[in-house]
Amino acid sequence: MSSVQTTPGLSKILMLVMARDLRLAVRHWDQVLQPLIFFVIVTTLFPLAISPALDELRKISPGVLWVAAMLASLLALESLFRPDVEDGTMEQWVLSGQPLSLLLLAKTATHWLLTGLPLVLMAPIVGTALGMPQSVWPVLAGTLALGTGSLSVLGAIGAALTVSVRRGSVLLALLVLPLEMPVLIFGARAVDLAMHGEAVAGPLNLLAALLLFFVSLGPFAMAAAMRISVES
Amino acid sequence: MLAKDAATSTQPQLEARAVHLWRGEKHLLRGVSFALHAGELLQVVGPNGVGKTSLLRSVAGLLPVEAGEIFWQGQPLPAANDDYHRELAYLAHVNGLKSDLTALENLRFAVSIRRDVTTEELRDTLQLLRIESCSDLPVRALSAGQKRRVALARVMLTRASLWILDEPITNLDKAGIALFEARIADHMRQGGMILTAAHQLLLQGQPGVRTLELQ
């Protein structure tokens, strides 16, 4: 029995995981679209609840968009690990002899491409409906791109912790939202500053730093949490 | 609770010493020991709820052992987990297949994260288990027995020396069981090892085949 096997390189494994998850997403487009539709619906609630006057909506639009993006990203977490844990493929990953943290990071990155990136692209359009000036679009998309990345990593830690808990979605919100508050602060405030014509380099740099920090340490927490979750 | 039959003289590849496990309040495994040598099949038997699955999961490294030790080639687990897992193929009650992917896609991914593999090799293995007709169908369209065969194909394709299989022949028909027994015998001849939890014993009376009874 040959005990020496050529194991594939790490970059190849990243590609494999991403290709698999993208293929699965293509076969289930409806699930990918749901968080995006949710995002649009939540932002529609605010004009209905507050006022149709664009002047009033404009003031709160950065906060509305950011809170809605945060909730949509939270909602999308439900589909991040649960299907794989339920059908036993996650167990196989844990036992694959490959670094679990890397596999889960690749999975989270794919998930962001499918659920985070559409939000980033959709946000300026929704922002316009809330009276947000066109000049703010780049800042809005930029903060959301950096910020939703952090939200995905923090959310993935929470999802890995709660995936084996029955009815874990409320618990997931309870764990993840407080951890995500700094991202919300920097993101929403940066857009607000941009609307007032002020410099936004500071908060943007902070968001980028947070993203780097979470991406470099988060996967270890995800892997540790996932090992506990597949025990049951 | 040592396994029946005297162990062969060589160093065991896999060894469990006095493994204890609790599930919540229940003291499930109370000092289980066994040794597995190259070319052996050990079948764990016992009534439902006695802890067969838990034993297999802790030997696979999915469930931490609360007392006792498990060794792979003389190295204690879980410290040696990465090397160990490269030599391990585990099959649970669930098949570990994505129902939206075809049999071939499932196998290609599952094997590729462990080693490089060609499509011919995948097709050959499917043919060996007589499910070549299923290779391009999404797994959701397969019968329970066909899904189990795809899962067994994955185990064979990993080229692992140790197979840990939880009730491998669930849902298999007579022909399927015979095919699978032949694959097991083949694996043992090549020096592979198999640990199963079983209600129905395989390859009874053959050399190297032992049972471990849990009470």
Next chain:
Amino acid sequence: MWLWFHKLSSPPYAYRTAGLVRPWLFWPAIALMAIGAFGGLVLAPEDYQQKDAFRIIYVHVPSASLSLMIYTVMAVAAAVGVIWRIKLAHAVAAACAPIGAWFTVATLVTGSIYGKPMWGTWWEWDPRLTSELILLFLYLGYMALRASFDDTQRADRASAILAIVGVVNVPIVKYSVVWWNSLHQGPSISKLAAPSIEGSMLWPLLIMMLAFVLYFGAVLCDRLRGEILRRERNASWLTESLARS
């Protein structure tokens, strides 16, 4: 030292030790609290700007420091439990959470009581109070996660990961909230901080701080004993000692 540590981590020994240590923490804590209260409420002069309202800092400030300190103790205990697989450390972490949460609640309540005369409202989005509120959410999340597992061991390890992630996040939360608040208003009068405090006002505060730390120690001993009893309810040493008494 290592041997002592090892001995302490055995449940029966820890249970007895916690019982022995507790009174030595509890009574000094009560005595110091009385001294601190007398010093703070009677001896200390009235603040020329804030009048008597400032006196709530003798409860508020120690509570606030403890709420943060306990979270750190909890995260360190959880990390020790995960890294060295010491079950007692997990029990310490579990015992810390509700105490820390109550100190956080006390901070928030005293903060709003102080806010009414000072700011004219019960709640102000002051950076300190806001980060205390987020800290309370972190505690609640930790306890909710713990409660959602049936198996104590899995609850221990899962909540330990959350505690570690949380403690890494605390400085980020703190910084972000200060930055967020600084956008809206310039530096304002003292708020709940105590800058350049006079000696006769300071010493009662320090005494109170010490009293609160000792009090935390005493409550931790109690809760730890409770945790150990719950975890070891089937252990032989416990049934034996119950049979004897």
